[in-house]
Amino acid sequence: MAVSRTEQKEKTRRAIIDSAISQLSVEKSFASLSLREVARQAGIAATSFYRHFKDMEELGLTLVDECGLALRQIMRKARKRFEKGGSVIRTSVKTFMEFTETNPNIFRLLFHERSGTTHALRTAVDREIQFFIVELTDYVQAVGYDHESAFAQAEAMVAVVFNAGAESLAAKPSQRRQVEKRAIQQLRYIAAGAKSLHLSGKKSRGKK
Amino acid sequence: MAVSRTEQKEKTRRAIIDSAISQLSVEKSFASLSLREVARQAGIAATSFYRHFKDMEELGLTLVDECGLALRQIMRKARKRFEKGGSVIRTSVKTFMEFTETNPNIFRLLFHERSGTTHALRTAVDREIQFFIVELTDYVQAVGYDHESAFAQAEAMVAVVFNAGAESLAAKPSQRRQVEKRAIQQLRYIAAGAKSLHLSGKKSRGKK
DNA sequence: TTATTCAGCGTACACTTGTACGCTAATTGA
DNA sequence: TCAATTAGCGTACAAGTGTACGCTGAATAA
Numbered sequence: 001m002a003v004s005r006t007e008q009k010e011k012t013r014r015a016i017i018d019s020a021i022s023q024l025s026v027e028k029s030f031a032s033l034s035l036r037e038v039a040r041q042a043g044i045a046a047t048s049f050y051r052h053f054k055d056m057e058e059l060g061l062t063l064v065d066e067c068g069l070a071l072r073q074i075m076r077k078a079r080k081r082f083e084k085g086g087s088v089i090r091t092s093v094k095t096f097m098e099f100t101e102t103n104p105n106i107f108r109l110l111f112h113e114r115s116g117t118t119h120a121l122r123t124a125v126d127r128e129i130q131f132f133i134v135e136l137t138d139y140v141q142a143v144g145y146d147h148e149s150a151f152a153q154a155e156a157m158v159a160v161v162f163n164a165g166a167e168s169l170a171a172k173p174s175q176r177r178q179v180e181k182r183a184i185q186q187l188r189y190i191a192a193g194a195k196s197l198h199l200s201g202k203k204s205r206g207k208k
Numbered sequence: 209m210a211v212s213r214t215e216q217k218e219k220t221r222r223a224i225i226d227s228a229i230s231q232l233s234v235e236k237s238f239a240s241l242s243l244r245e246v247a248r249q250a251g252i253a254a255t256s257f258y259r260h261f262k263d264m265e266e267l268g269l270t271l272v273d274e275c276g277l278a279l280r281q282i283m284r285k286a287r288k289r290f291e292k293g294g295s296v297i298r299t300s301v302k303t304f305m306e307f308t309e310t311n312p313n314i315f316r317l318l319f320h321e322r323s324g325t326t327h328a329l330r331t332a333v334d335r336e337i338q339f340f341i342v343e344l345t346d347y348v349q350a351v352g353y354d355h356e357s358a359f360a361q362a363e364a365m366v367a368v369v370f371n372a373g374a375e376s377l378a379a380k381p382s383q384r385r386q387v388e389k390r391a392i393q394q395l396r397y398i399a400a401g402a403k404s405l406h407l408s409g410k411k412s413r414g415k416k
Numbered sequence: 417t418t419a420t421t422c423a424g425c426g427t428a429c430a431c432t433t434g435t436a437c438g439c440t441a442a443t444t445g446a
Numbered sequence: 447t448c449a450a451t452t453a454g455c456g457t458a459c460a461a462g463t464g465t466a467c468g469c470t471g472a473a474t475a476a
Contacts, residue, residue, distance in 0.1 A: 005473055009423070027325045031240065035464065047465075048424045055464090112323040115316065115374060117235045122378075149393070156368050156394035163367035166323060170330075185357070186364040190394070193401030213443050217453070242433065255435070256454045263434090 013052045015042040017066070020059060024105035026169075029112050030060055030121075060121045064113070067106045068128035074099045075135060089187045093161060097180050100165040111166050133158050145198060153194045160186045221260045223250040225274070228267060232313035234377075237320050238268055238329075268329045272321070275314045276336035282307045283343060297395045301369060305388050308373040319374050341366050353406060361402045368394045 003011075019042040023033055035056050039046045053059045078095035082088050100107040114125045136154035141147060164183035168176045211219075227250040231241055243264050247254045261267045286303035290296050308315040322333045344362035349355055372391035376384045 003473095005421090005423075008473095012423080027327070029239070029325050031237070032325060034462080036462080044423090045425050046463095047426080047467095050465080051423055108323065112320075115320040115323075117237050117240060119235070126378075152390050152393045153397065155371075155390070156364075156397060159367050159371035160364050163363075163371075170334075182360050182363070185360045186398070188405060189361065189364060189401030190397045191401065192404045193397035193399065196400045196404045197396060213451090213453075216443095220453080243435090244433070252453090253455050254433095255437095255456080258435080259453055 009052075012042065012044060012048075015044070016049065016052055016059065017062060018042070020063060021105055021109075024109055026108070029116075030063070030109055031113070031117055057118055057120055060113070060118070061124050063106075063109060064121065064124040064128060067103075067110050068131065070103060070106060071099070071110075071128065071132060075132070089191065090184055093164070093180060093184050093187060096161050096165060097168055097176070097183075100169055101176070104169050107165055108169065111162060129158065129162075140194075145194065149194060149198065153190055156190050157187050160190070217260070220250065220252055220256075223252070224257065224260055224267065225270060226250070228271060229313055229317075232317055234316070237324075238271070238317055239321070239325055265326055265328055268321070268326070269332050271314075271317060272329065272332040272336060275311075275318050276339065278311060278314060279307070279318075279336065279340060283340070297399065298392050301372070301388060301392050301395060304369050304373060305376055305384070305391075308377055309384070312377050315373055316377065319370060337366065337370075348402075353402065357402060357406065361398055364398050365395050368398070 016038060019038050020030070020033060023038065023041065024030060033056065035049055036046045038056075038059070039049045042049075053062070074095055075092075078092045081095065082091040110125055110128065113121050114129065116122050116125070133151070133154045136157060137147070137151045140153050141150040145153070161183060164179055164186075168179045171179055224246060227246050228238070228241060231246065231249065232238060241264065243257055244254045246264075246267070247257045250257075261270070282303055283300075286300050289303065290299040318333055318336065321329050322337065324330055324333070341359070341362045344365060345355070345359045348361050349358040353361070369391060372387055372394075376387045379387055
């Protein structure tokens, strides 16, 4: 029955992470968490925290990594969904919104800490979002756009979707469908606009 | 030469506000400001702060109001600019980016506190942004769109522009022109997309 | 078996925080 | 002129913070 030391260590590490995530909320950002409170809720002494993380920042980085992983999984899920038919945009937005509503704390962490106060965390969040954008860029590029405009499309779409996610969390559940619907509409604008500008030829500006 | 009491009061009130704004930075959000530090830098005793604001939140609301005002002035400026000829989108984006670079702290306040931890502040920021969106909606609507799609366009555009603003502040100055250029491109996508979808008729969905 | 490692603990310290309270001095209004 | 008002101050306090330090007991390695 004896649990190995490494096993036990991993367990309390998780307890710390879970404690932190569970303490995140609308009125409590990661930046406002305290090491002591996180430790307390994880069921360990404050000083034991240091056996697992150098400081709160390191914990934050771990959380962001975890969020990034979750996001990537969600995207894979979306891909599987629309491969079975259905609108790409609609499916993606719906999947994303599902994610934000299932993991509000995780989404908020990404959204808020993107403009947060510690450099390391901001960089980490940015990396995750960039990953998200690049993935989408590849998809768009495969449809026949050059890299530059594909990236612009992808970035705009991500901005819109993240915005909708935040809006959705702030909105009353009864209005979420509408936010979602609008986001879909907005992404369609972007897609259609890129298509129309792409096809109508490069006016005067010198794109290669 | 004696300054009236109300005059003096207004002066230190401003000192407090300025102190707060000047303390905002990439690594210091409004939420992480302390009443004591703000007071100290304003040159008054900590407890004197209360002669002007009930608490930090009230100061925050004041700051947001001020930011909103600044934003509105900027928009008016933009309007004047493109009334003298020039692309609406290009001019607006350029003006906005100018604003973020001239008042980085103020912009960051809006951007970050939008997902901040105090309800009152979030609401206030949201109001300012909504104002921004509505103003743009009116403009778009005047060009011939129905309210719903005009709003969707405006919201998407604001999301993209705010995103670009934040990106620009994080980027090295040498790359800002590129961020700006991309934002312009993205707004054109949205405008063109709305136009194309608007003209090609409502497929099947039942919009009135 | 014996020696080593190390997760977890409790204490202690030096800060910083918000704010209650009462005082002072100068402007204001009568 | 005299009384009222009030911006600003300093002190004091309770509550919270991060973290240095040394100990303990159990799992591991020899």
